[in-house]
């Protein structure tokens with residue numbers, strides 16, 4: 001079986017390519033490298049010892065996307081390609097809506113023309129919006145608090161409407177919680193440019209000495225230690241979740257929204273101290289004001305993924321930090 005992975009050179013996509021190849025699938029990557037590089041494709045080949053076909057294509061270029069489907073036959077598509085920086089989406093809403101929504105529309109159009117109707121889409125826990133009670137369950141109403149989040153809500157809606165037109169479609173809307181960590185080889189991982197927005201990449205840069213201390217956004221939340229609580233998931237658990245979701249999608253039709261999370265909440269300080277253990281140093285932090293738009297706490301109800309995919313997370317906080325540190329420390333300087 002051959003699978004097209006859009007955004008396959010990115011953080012989650014590259015790890016998923018490894019899991020797909022190790023599960024016996026052939027993989028083709030489609031990426032314009034706006035937030036990644038072809039080096040990730042070479043690293044995937046190095047880890048697995050298998051060839052990956054790479055298309056340097058922008059999803060905004062409909063003809064180029066159609067040409068990929070004319071050239072090759074795909075049994076299914078995993079669609080990661082998109083812009084993902086929440087803060088940037090507030091200052092560049094048109095660019096985010098255009099890239100994420102038009103890109104997804106072009107992909108679906110090319111898939112329909114090629115009669116390829118199995119699609120696994122990267123959604124996010126952000127679609128649960130600001131008011132749902134925790135833990136989040138798939139049937140809850142969706143909304144968003146940023147243009148980025150709205151692109152996910154809108155693409156979910158668009159895909160649901162598409163599936164309603166033709167019973168042959170099989171579409172999975174995977175709602176990721178907080179993906180962190182790296183492949184245990186240390187060859188692929190998350191390497192954001194500049195000052196990271198997300199917690200673990202920020203702590204990693206404190207550990208390398210590039211940043212002086214962690215700013216903990218809020219120490220007075222109604223949580224066990226006063227800091228924000230999230231559901232962190234090792235990126236390799238997430239990658240394996242995609243293989244299970246794909247297997248399910250290949251043998252069913254219709255639309256399913258499914259949480260991919262551990263079901264367990266971890267505070268900022270718990271993660272920080274786990275990272276100190278992983279890198280073997282004491283690190284500095286300061287409690288700072290809350291970050292605008294942050295929720296105090298959320299985590300997944302992971303039971304649907306268990307029921308449908310027989311999948312649950314297996315890697316703990318210490319392995320998330322250890323694998324992140326192995327990647328970060330071997331890519332310093």
Ligand code: NAD
Pocket residue numbers: 006007008009010011012013030031032033034035036037057058059060079080081082083084099103122123124125176177178179
């Ligand atoms: P990433 O930026 O590392 O990967 C995205 C990839 O898509 C990059 O390689 C980028 O070059 C490519 N891309 C972007 N626009 C493109 C276009 N128009 N045409 C072709 N390629 C394009 O991000 P990631 O963390 O791996 O996230 C993957 C997906 O998962 C995204 O859709 C993101 O919104 C979603 N997601 C991520 C997180 C997270 O915390 N990382 C959480 C929830 C959901």
Ligand code: UD1
Pocket residue numbers: 086087124125126149177178179197198199200202214215216217218227228229230268291292293294
């Ligand atoms: C953020 C996005 C969310 C996206 C998710 C992907 C925002 C507002 N939300 O969520 O839409 O789906 O990433 O993983 O950007 N923290 C600090 N100091 C830091 C960075 C973070 O204390 O320097 C805290 C935050 O307040 C939060 C926790 O760490 O409590 C996790 O933050 P982060 O990694 O940015 O993820 P989310 O806020 O969950």
